[in-house]
Amino acid sequence: MKKYLQVALGIFTSIGGFLEVGAIATTAQAGAQFGFRLAWVLLLGTICVIFLVEMSGRLSAVSKHTLQDAMRERFGAGFFLVSTIPGMVVDWLVLASEIGGVALALQLVTGIGYQWWAFPVAIAAWLLMWKGNLGLVENGTALLGLVALSFAVAAVRLHPPLHDLAAGLVPSFPRSDGASYWFLAVSILGALISPYLFFFYSSGAIEDQWDENHIGSNRFTAIVGMSFGAVLAFGVLTAAAMVFYPRGIQVDRYEQVALMLTEALGRPGLYLFAGALGITCFGACLEVALGRAYVLAQGFGWNYTLNSPPADSARFSLVYTGMIGSAAVLMALGIDPLTLTVFSMALTAVTLPLVTLPFILLMNDRAYMGEYRNGWIGNVAVVGISLLASLIALVAIPLQLLGG
Amino acid sequence: MVRRVPLFGRLVLIGAALVTGCTKSPEAKTEETAMTLASWEATARLLEEQRARGAVPERFVRQVLRAAAEAREEATAKRRAAGAR
Numbered sequence: 321m322k323k324y325l326q327v328a329l330g331i332f333t334s335i336g337g338f339l340e341v342g343a344i345a346t347t348a349q350a351g352a353q354f355g356f357r358l359a360w361v362l363l364l365g366t367i368c369v370i371f372l373v374e375m376s377g378r379l380s381a382v383s384k385h386t387l388q389d390a391m392r393e394r395f396g397a398g399f400f401l402v403s404t405i406p407g408m409v410v411d412w413l414v415l416a417s418e419i420g421g422v423a424l425a426l427q428l429v430t431g432i433g434y435q436w437w438a439f440p441v442a443i444a445a446w447l448l449m450w451k452g453n454l455g456l457v458e459n460g461t462a463l464l465g466l467v468a469l470s471f472a473v474a475a476v477r478l479h480p481p482l483h484d485l486a487a488g489l490v491p492s493f494p495r496s497d498g499a500s501y502w503f504l505a506v507s508i509l510g511a512l513i514s515p516y517l518f519f520f521y522s523s524g525a526i527e528d529q530w531d532e533n534h535i536g537s538n539r540f541t542a543i544v545g546m547s548f549g550a551v552l553a554f555g556v557l558t559a560a561a562m563v564f565y566p567r568g569i570q571v572d573r574y575e576q577v578a579l580m581l582t583e584a585l586g587r588p589g590l591y592l593f594a595g596a597l598g599i600t601c602f603g604a605c606l607e608v609a610l611g612r613a614y615v616l617a618q619g620f621g622w623n624y625t626l627n628s629p630p631a632d633s634a635r636f637s638l639v640y641t642g643m644i645g646s647a648a649v650l651m652a653l654g655i656d657p658l659t660l661t662v663f664s665m666a667l668t669a670v671t672l673p674l675v676t677l678p679f680i681l682l683m684n685d686r687a688y689m690g691e692y693r694n695g696w697i698g699n700v701a702v703v704g705i706s707l708l709a710s711l712i713a714l715v716a717i718p719l720q721l722l723g724g
Numbered sequence: 725m726v727r728r729v730p731l732f733g734r735l736v737l738i739g740a741a742l743v744t745g746c747t748k749s750p751e752a753k754t755e756e757t758a759m760t761l762a763s764w765e766a767t768a769r770l771l772e773e774q775r776a777r778g779a780v781p782e783r784f785v786r787q788v789l790r791a792a793a794e795a796r797e798e799a800t801a802k803r804r805a806a807g808a809r
Contacts, residue, residue, distance in 0.1 A: 570760065
């Protein structure tokens with residue numbers, strides 16, 4: 321049963337952290353504009369995320385510290401503040417984007433504008449965190465999130481040319497429109513490699529009381545959970561490449577994205593798209609709000625748990641309440657969710673080195689990891705990811721600002 | 725003697741190169757606007773095909789058409805502004 325719960329944490333992390341509004345938007349845009357040619361970025365991002373999620377789970381299981389807690393202890397309060405303040409601003413914007421994703425899903429089904437749904441969505445997410453426990457949050461979302469499999473089903477039903485898909489897994493340079501190609505590449509990586517994902521996963525491992533016996537299943541969970549998210553993201557890219565690319569349709573609005581599922585699945589496709597968008601973004605709302613509440617609680621030494629009444633961890637509860645309430649205001653003002661998503665992804669990319677670089681040091685620290693320190697493969701992967709993260713940060717912002 | 729550029733200087737140079745390299749010319753902006761308009765035309769055609777098959781509910785059709793009209797309006801305004809310069 322415990323192993324099942326552990327895999328549920330991985331699937332939930334994957335649904336909320338891997339496939340969410342950012343990943344759906346960027347992979348759909350990539351498929352629409354470049355066909356299968358950016359599939360390699362998705363593959364690279366998946367490998368990166370598997371490594372990082374496995375490491376954050378192993379860190380918690382061995383050291384009994386969450387990632388943020390260990391960073392604060394190892395690098396001091398100054399570093400904690402430097403990394404937390406920008407991270408908090410970015411997470412707030414990401415949270416608003418995710419609320420926007422759920423609100424848009426409701427708009428597609430009801431026809432009522434997304435801004436009207438911002439507060440009902442925020443209240444539903446808050447109630448689940450306030451009244452529920454971690455098991456309910458993890459398992460409920462993981463189970464409902466299976467509706468996102470419709471992306472994979474749609475991709476299969478569209479009969480993609482496997483040769484082209486396989487060719488897309490090999491990195492290539494664009495024949496034209498290089499700025500858009502590389503901007504989309506870094507946006508996909510920024511959307512997939514989200515720091516809140518590692519914070520949440522690491523905190524969940526502590527809440528679920530993992531120890532050294534969980535290391536094998538942690539690896540399995542990271543691979544299965546993130547691969548699940550990757551299959552769904554490949555489904556989005558493939559469906560967009562099959563439906564939009566040949567017709568010359570760019571994805572400028574979320575309403576267009578739904579057309580790829582209605583093309584493959586007919587009328588139910590619209591409801592499946594709305595369900596998948598809504599549930600994955602709802603999962604991400606919970607993950608971002610909780611992830612940030614965990615970070616602050618661990619950094620300042622407050623009580624934190626979802627498994628007892630909110631009064632037992634009042635400041636922790638206040639943080640996720642404040643985060644979700646204020647993010648809903650941003651969306652209720654009518655800011656375009658797609659624009660906000662792209663902007664918040666670029667900012668996410670900027671903050672990546674603040675997480676990945678100290679991660680290298682922690683994962684090699686004998687005091688924390690003992691015999692479970694990183695091997696050379698893990699180190700090379702994390703160094704590679706960190707360099708990639710820096711590159712993302714350097715490239716994404718100017719491209720973003722100048723509309724590349 | 726070759727003088728080494730300090731790290732900060734190199735970063736500034738890279739940033740400047742990115743900024744100047746990514747700024748779009750008026751022609752590129754016009755071309756982008758045309759592509760946006762063509763993309764929405766293609767979206768409308770796809771929507772019509774799906775509507776004819778009964779694959780999309782009317783409420784959704786109205787939403788996409790409204791989004792298309794807004795996008796076209798925005799693109800046309802951009803084109804007008806670019807032409808005025």
